[in-house]
Amino acid sequence: MNLVKKECLAMLLAGGQGTRLGVLTNDVAKPAVPFGAKYRIIDFPLSNCVNSGIDTIGVLTQYRPFELHQYIGNGQPWDLDRLNGGIYVLPPFMRAKSGEWYKGTANAIFQNIDFIDRYNPEYVVLLSGDHIYKMDYAAMLDVHKKQHADCTIAVLDVPIEEASRFGIMNLNEKGEIYEFEEKPKQPKSTKASMGIYIFTWEKLRKYLIEDEADKTSENDFGKNIIPKMLADNQKMIAYQFDGYWKDVGTISSLWEANMDILHGNGGLNLEDEKWKIYCRNTAQPPHYISDSAEVKTSLVTEGAMIYGTVKNSVLFGSVTIGKNAYVEGSIIMPNAVIEEGADVRYSIVGWNAVVGKNAKVGETQPPSKPGDWKISVIAPDYKVKAGTVVPANQMIGG
């Protein structure tokens, strides 16, 4: 059964556990982790899709999907409640004879070939749910079409000394990829893959079926599909991206990316009316700053009640900062409560967590050199008892 044809649809890989985020992803998938005072990580790729004119999106979920499913709902906050297309959550499912979990990124798409075929697309955009960036996929698709590529991979330049942490694309003079190296010890280029791919669907479909038939394959895009396509001399090109992009897969990168938003580092402009980031709204009143409060260089959003001091911090919706509490360099996630006299520095406090009266959490001194963050994390829903001291670089609860 064919639905209305779509030239291009997006598949968003949102099934990963995100183990490096520790207690923050004990109960939710990484894309559902709160980010930037009022967003979730997944709001960025979803908003990018909508702003790029892609109105059909499959979200592949597997690990702890409930929060994510509930958050996405019918897609209305992103204008994705469409008559034709819209947003679909695609968890693994049983078939007539068998059924299995998504074994790898390629297998996840393979298992949803039928879903994609229903829209009979020319192109498929493959995205992941753990990056913060603003990007026009339509511009990337234009390049893909003009060059008659089989696969286009978005890349950005990273410092050469950091290149060995990324998947590196080695390009010829025409911008074509001749080699892909995952975390190379001796990087030959600084073009790092951003985990954003456009495939010509007919080609990808063939490779997915072949890959599935290959019992030795790990069914992974980076490890199997991309190298196989390169080996077969398919036309694979790089799409250079120069804007802000950050993988928020670790505690320190999540913290840094929040601080980047706060301080305007790296040029990610949330205020741009032409490229809004949409999110589900929680229907809270404007925030309240009391007589006893002091708030400087911070992001604050709806529902927050602030009676204490807040500096260099990112406060999410409906947080409460008690009287004489002190919060610096921290990320306080939705509904968290910092009670009277508590002191929270260089920390991430999970949603619904409570830091009890006069408790002390985190590093008392700013880091000696940038990047040397010793971020402490309080698990969502956890209560730090009154008067407790949680030192730097700790992960508590969960």
Added chain:
Amino acid sequence: MKNNTLGVIFASDSESHLNDLTLNRTTASLPFAGRYRLIDFVLSNFVEANITTIGIVAKNNYSSLMDHIRMGRDWNLNRKNSGIAVFPPFVLNSSHDIYKGKIEALYSLRNFMLNNKEEYVVITNSNIAFNIDFEDVEQFHLEKGADITVLTYKTTEINPRKHVVSVDKNDRITDIRYPIASDPEEQLANLNIYFIKKDLLISLIDNAYAHGAYDFEREILQKELDNLYIMSYQVKNYVAVIDRIHAYYKHSMDLLDPKIREDLFFGHSTILTKVKDSVPTKYMDGAVVKNSMIADGCEIDGTVENSILFRSVKVQKGAVIKNSIIMESGIIMENAKLNYIISDKKVIVQTGRELSGSENYPIVIVKGRVV
């Protein structure tokens, strides 16, 4: 649970005199409490009580209202069955003017009321910010065996256009009239919300309309006090009736009181509004903010005290805002000083300007002005 009541909301009313604040908008679409418009409160209370068949009667200047409501999606009112219907002004057969009062307006909604299956109707103005349980109103109406239930509230904000209400010991209304000089300071006043059986309403309206009447309070309520069982349901929650500029100012400042904030926003109903996807508010190094309510999307580098900032207000370095209300997208430039000001949407106060009203007479800056 399914509700057997349909709602009728008047977007404008003859009791309110908001002058510069409603030059180009209905009372319903007057911005209030940082991110809302007045109609959000009535709508949200309706939705919470599962009153989902709603007619909004617009009289004039209703484009801002239409833009706000759209299909009612933000209140979950874009339903297959029931939902929201806006009735723009119309010309009645019998006159060449648009309608004069509630009776004529309700007469024009005759078909809307008849075509929907609900047996009861709740009629309300939209100039009220409150958080109440309309299911409790319905229960009261049924238990008391009332013909009409009139919502009332105790207030000291009496003006010549406000109806005061006298009740007997059973809450039956014995008199409804305009205030007189010898009245006590605090009185029971009509909230202009009526709960009534649909059939009775239609017969009352038909009869009044046939007699050329248009004033609902005078021609129906006052006249029928002896014939019908008209009851007073006194609202004990916080009630803000925004019918004068001073009332707008006073009730805005009330929101800085945590108890009132709790009652209005975290009481029975969730207050819903049109979502604008503003960014979080950014406090800069120069921000000094005390006792204020701040919506999303602001950028604050100056001083804000005892004030309410709506969405996307910019307060530049050295600017000082005290005891003021700055509506959406206002820009208060460097070293400007404002005290007791209500500035409407998209106002720009230029560098170094100083403006001051007083608590009893806050100055209104009209939408879009550059000062």
